[in-house]
Amino acid sequence: MLNNPNLNMSTLRVACSNCNLRELCLPVGLNLKEIERLEELVSTRKRVRRGEALYRAGDKFEALYAIRLGFLKSAVMSSDGREQVTSFHMSGDVVGLDGLASMVYSSDLIALEDTEVCILHYDRLEEASQQIPALGTHFQRLLSREIVRQNGVMLLLGSMHAEERLAAFILNLSQRFEQRGYSRSEFVLRMTRAEIGSYLGLKLETVSRVLSRFSHDNLLIANQKHVQIMDFEGLRNIVSGQAFAQPHKTIPLKKAATSIKDLV
Amino acid sequence: MLNNPNLNMSTLRVACSNCNLRELCLPVGLNLKEIERLEELVSTRKRVRRGEALYRAGDKFEALYAIRLGFLKSAVMSSDGREQVTSFHMSGDVVGLDGLASMVYSSDLIALEDTEVCILHYDRLEEASQQIPALGTHFQRLLSREIVRQNGVMLLLGSMHAEERLAAFILNLSQRFEQRGYSRSEFVLRMTRAEIGSYLGLKLETVSRVLSRFSHDNLLIANQKHVQIMDFEGLRNIVSGQAFAQPHKTIPLKKAATSIKDLV
């Protein structure tokens, strides 16, 4: 079981019960019995080496994956070969949600560093959802959350300038690292400038230039892949288009209630 | 029951069994008993007049809605008041999926013409899903399909030019009208140029100009809100970036399998 012959993906037994990511990928409030049931479901892990694919567009959909460790991108490709990165994933995220639609994945999922995932076989997941209703509900939530996230990305791609996009992107990464117990102000970008650009609808040169500008303005220090945020407030101002203290635009009817908090 | 006092939303009894949109919004292959069960679930309809909201960001999530008749947009708003249209909906579509994430809608849903929807109360939906497993699965599919669709929009916003975006948009509308039994080559745009622009990440002037250019190139006839497509092939060529017979770019490693068919 430990030595799967697959050239570079090995499988391991899994133990949700003492996994500290449980709260991220599984529903809370299960009793012991239910967690046991869950461990049958999850069964095994899988490793993906940097640069390799967990799955590719067109592959048969058989499982969702909960990321234990690592960093990945998902990307779709147009018929003429243009690639669009649609998201970056880190530990605790569940990936593969696009496969349910037609039982075939519609995107590529590529590891940006050596990665380890838990396999959630879809057929077993469906069975288990019958017995543990909270599980089905939980996955509906995950799906819906992804829709809300993508709405935010559409807002970003559709109506924000390069600086705003980058600022939002950096802040979002920061927030996600913080949620996982890492520093919110200092981290390493696992993706290239080109991948950031693809995600944000910019060219790699623009990404590089804007990061340099941020550095110059003392908002952050960007040294190759290493980023240290110096001025959160400043970045936030850029995201809301209020950078450079422009002569106070009167914003007409600012919506009260829910705004898109997690832009990216 | 027929005369709900709500100033402009009336409710009606519903009958899925003889609704010709059933295949779009509900799972196929249910038996009679299950369909009866379903009709309890769906219970009532609701009308929304042009310009009014079915729900708004921040409203408590209580139901999904299946569109019987009409046309709507959904839109999110950034904290500084920029609006981004995230999709257009027509008969047979199910809306409200973003509400599951945190039991609060995260977008506005506005009718672009007088509209009638069936109400799918969420709590009843959850119960029914226990009894009719196909129902739960079906809604997971709807959610996943929306994620795939949004991936396509991100590709469009992130890596396509104005002409490509417009061409993709028009072709997608055409296809959806055709699926519903209307003409695929002649239809009326229910949204303004500004709304198209918001959706496609362009300004209304750009939308107008590009449509004029299409008219001039005999790809279509755009007369205010009325559109007649003259050259599907030509539009398709534009979407794939092969317009104007550019000196055959050698496309390196074109992905074989699944591509994003429904770009928009």
Place this chain on the structure above:
DNA sequence: CGTTTCGTTGAAGAGTGTCAAGGCCAGTGG
């Protein structure tokens, strides 16, 4: 330690946005 991939920076140009003026159309009220 050479080779390759990735990142930075400059100069020039293309593609959209911005601003402004005018036309078209539906709805309203005289």
Place this chain on the structure above:
DNA sequence: CCACTGGCCTTGACACTCTTCAACGAAACG
């Protein structure tokens, strides 16, 4: 029925952001 009104659409001129092309430097990899 017609003039008026306001919203929507079109078109032009110009400004500006971002891309493109190119050269070089820095880091990663075998």
